[in-house]
Structures are given as structure tokens and as C-alpha cells.
Amino acid sequence: MSEHHHDHDRTFQPDHPEPTTEAARIGLALRELLIEAGHYTVDEEREVISAMQGATPENGASIVARAWVDADYKVRLLNNGIDAIRELGFDLQPYEFTVMENTEDVHNVIVCTLCSCYPRALLGISPAWYKSGSYRARVVREPRSVLREFGVNLGDDVEIRVHDSTAELRYMVLPQRPAGTADWSEDELASLVTRDALIGTQRELDVARKVP
Amino acid sequence: MSEARFSVGQRVRIDDRMPPVHHRVPSYVKGKTGVIERVCGLHGEPEKFIRGDGEPRQRIYRVRIPQAQLWTDYEGTEWDKLEIEIFEHWLELAE
Numbered sequence: 001m002s003e004h005h006h007d008h009d010r011t012f013q014p015d016h017p018e019p020t021t022e023a024a025r026i027g028l029a030l031r032e033l034l035i036e037a038g039h040y041t042v043d044e045e046r047e048v049i050s051a052m053q054g055a056t057p058e059n060g061a062s063i064v065a066r067a068w069v070d071a072d073y074k075v076r077l078l079n080n081g082i083d084a085i086r087e088l089g090f091d092l093q094p095y096e097f098t099v100m101e102n103t104e105d106v107h108n109v110i111v112c113t114l115c116s117c118y119p120r121a122l123l124g125i126s127p128a129w130y131k132s133g134s135y136r137a138r139v140v141r142e143p144r145s146v147l148r149e150f151g152v153n154l155g156d157d158v159e160i161r162v163h164d165s166t167a168e169l170r171y172m173v174l175p176q177r178p179a180g181t182a183d184w185s186e187d188e189l190a191s192l193v194t195r196d197a198l199i200g201t202q203r204e205l206d207v208a209r210k211v212p
Numbered sequence: 213m214s215e216a217r218f219s220v221g222q223r224v225r226i227d228d229r230m231p232p233v234h235h236r237v238p239s240y241v242k243g244k245t246g247v248i249e250r251v252c253g254l255h256g257e258p259e260k261f262i263r264g265d266g267e268p269r270q271r272i273y274r275v276r277i278p279q280a281q282l283w284t285d286y287e288g289t290e291w292d293k294l295e296i297e298i299f300e301h302w303l304e305l306a307e
Contacts, residue, residue, distance in 0.1 A: 096252055098274075113238050140240065143279075144288045160292040162279070167236045167272055167297040168255040 055124040059090055060172055061193035065186045067099075068177045074101075077174070085122070092122050092170055100163060101174040102203065107158050108173045109147065109200030111139045112165040119170035123198060130199065140164060150201040173200040178207050188212065216251045216271050217300055223247055224275060225306040226298055233262045237302055241294075245306045246277035249295055257299065271300040 019025045035042060063085055067074035077084040081097030097119065100108035112118065113136045118126035129135050139146045143160050147153075154160065163171050175197040181189060191211035196202040218224060228243035236258045251273055256266020279292040286292070 096272075098250075113240075114236060140294060141283060142287050143292070156289050160279070160288060162292075162294045164238065164241075164294060164296040166238060167258070167299065169252065169272070169274070169297050 052120050052125060055120065055122055057123050057193070057195035057198055058190070060119075060123050060195075060198045061190040062186075063088060063090070063099075063172070064174055064193045064198070065190035067174055068189055069186055074174075081172075090122055092119055095119070095168055095170045097122075098163075098169045098171050099174050100161065100171060100200075102176050102200075104176075105157070105159060106161060107147075107152070107154055107200065107203055108161045108163060109139060109143060110163050110165060110171045110173065111136055113137070113140055114166050117165040117170065119172060122170075123172070123195065127195065127199075147201065147203075150196065152201065152203045154203070172198050175203070175205055178205050180207060184210070214254065216273075218248050218251070218273055218303060218305070220248050220251060223306040224273070224298075224303045226275065227302045227304065231259055233259050235259050237298060238296075240282060241275075241277065241296055241298075244277055244282060246275040246281075246296075248273050249276040250274040252297070255299075257301070272297050273300065273303065274298075275303070 019028050034040065035045070063077065066088060067077050073084065073087075076087075077099050078101060081099045082092060082095075084099075085092065085097060100110075102108055111130075116126060116131040116136070118130060120126065135146065140162050143162050144154060147160075165171050175193065177189070178192065181192075188210055192205040192207060192209050194202055194205070194209075197205060223245060224247070225245045226237065226241050226243065251271070253272065254269040255272055257268070257270045258266070260266045274295050275298050277294045277296070278290065279288055279294055280286045280290050282294060
């Protein structure tokens with residue numbers, strides 16, 4: 001394709017590579033047309049991207065830590081995630097927020113086989129592998145093998161629940177609280193919780209990660 | 213439309229059809245049978261967003277399907293599960 005000569009605002013991030021595939025060019029053209037037709041502005045787009053980049057897995061970690069120290073909060077979180085995270089100042093509207101609890105007998109793992117749905121407004125941008133065709137196709141088909149590649153070796157006594165996030169629900173795993181943390185503060189507990197544990201590609205949390 | 217047609221524990225079959233528009237039901241669960249795990253809220257119908265605003269909204273259910281019923285040579289245990297969100301107009305009671 002020849003160089004792009006009209007004067008649309010080119011606001012994709014400067015470190016973004018020039019589109020090389022037809023689909024990427026169509027996507028970029030559509031975006032420019034939407035802005036040109038006044039459906040949204042470049043500033044609004046920038047604000048949404050900044051908000052997403054401002055969100056991090058630490059938000060999820062603080063929710064997990066609260067659920068670990070407050071049994072009533074945990075019940076509210078598992079029953080109605082969107083209301084429970086609002087108590088802590090987070091929101092994910094217009095989606096429903098579904099938190100799945102790991103136990104001795106159950107391990108949860110999240111995927112979106114259709115695209116790459118992820119609670120971005122809460123946890124930030126998803127990892128590249130979460131969006132890969134390989135993870136999306138394989139984790140529903142052979143979850144035990146995929147988890148093994150992530151270092152999670154599940155015995156046959158543990159039930160796997162794969163959650164395919166295909167529509168309007170967004171998911172987070174509530175990992176198990178590690179042993180020996182009974183007297184830890186909420187902040188110390190939160191420092192153990194990783195992004196992968198919130199997706200379910202990590203099961204055991206490492207108490208050596210503790211940040212005092 | 214706000215009354216839920218299905219309730220937790222009921223066995224449902226996911227329809228096997230291919231509308232010529234964007235929809236949110238992956239092929240690997242089409243025609244499969246599962247159990248309602250949770251009744252969720254009302255959301256815009258994906259097929260209707262192509263021309264319009266997704267109205268009338270449809271109820272979403274979480275459907276639980278044993279992995280062994282999805283894949284004939286499944287590697288894991290018989291109690292492994294898949295749970296997936298399905299819109300009401302894709303479900304029918306399974307006998």
C-alpha cells in the first residue's frame with residue numbers, strides 16, 4: 001500500500017509499528033473514520049487508553065487480600081463481584097464481575113476463546129500470551145498440559161474449571177491464601193498475588209515475594 | 213423478558229446453528245449439553261448489534277459442561293469442567 005497522505009490525525013501510539021496486515025489497515029481506517037465522523041474524539045480515546053494503562057494487577061491483589069482477611073467480604077465478592085469491588089473503589093461497568101475461588105479440590109483458569117476478553121479496567125492490559133491463538137485454543141482443550149507448561153502440576157484429585165469468558169462477564173480467580181500468613185497485614189498479603197494467579201496460570205503463591 | 217426462563221441446575225442444550233453475523237457462541241460448545249451454573253443479568257444481543265443497539269436484551273446464563281463431553285480423547289479427569297456464558301436464545305431444555 002502507498003504511503004498514507006491524507007491529513008487524518010494519526011494518534012496511535014508513536015511506538016506502535018505501522019500496520020502490515022490488511023486487517024490492521026482496515027482497523028486503523030475504521031478508527032480514523034469514526035473519529036472523523038465525530039463518534040468520539042482523539043482525546044477521549046487517549047483518556048480510555050491511559051485509564052487502561054493505569055490499571056494494574058495490584059488492584060486485583062488488593063481485592064484478594066481483603067477477601068482473605070474478611071470472610072463476609074469474601075462471600076459478597078463471590079456472590080456479586082461488581083458490587084463488592086465498588087466497596088473498594090473499583091468499577092467494571094457495564095460488565096458483570098465473576099470471581100472464582102480456588103480450593104484444595106478446585107482450580108480455576110480463565111480464557112476467552114473468541115477474542116481476548118479480560119477485566120482491563122481493573123487489572124490493566126492482559127499479557128500477550130492470553131491473547132495468543134495458542135493459549136486460547138489449547139487451554140480449553142488440554143488445560144492440564146497448558147497449566148503444566150506454566151509450572152502448575154495438578155493432581156487428579158483436583159478438579160479443573162476452565163471459564164470461557166465469551167460475553168459480558170469478566171473474571172478473576174481468588175487464589176488460596178498460603179499457609180503461615182495468619183498474622184500478615186492486608187498489604188503484605190496483597191504483595192504475594194501475581195497477575196498470573198488472578199488468571200489461574202499460577203496456583204501456589206510464593207511467600208518470599210512478601211513486601212514489608 | 214426480565215423473567216429468567218431457566219434456573220440453576222437445569223439441563224440445557226446449546227443450539228447448533230451458524231447465524232451469518234457476529235455471535236458469541238464458540239463452535240466447540242454448539243450442540244453440547246450442560247447444566248445451568250448461574251443465572252446472570254440481561255445484556256444486548258450480539259447478533260442485533262450489527263444493525264441497532266442489541267435490543268431486546270437477552271438473559272445470560274453460565275453453563276457448566278464436563279470436559280469429557282466436549283472432547284472424545286480428553287486428557288484430564290472426568291470431573292474437570294468447562295463453564296461458559298450463553299445467551300438465553302441459544303438454550304433449550306434438554307431431556
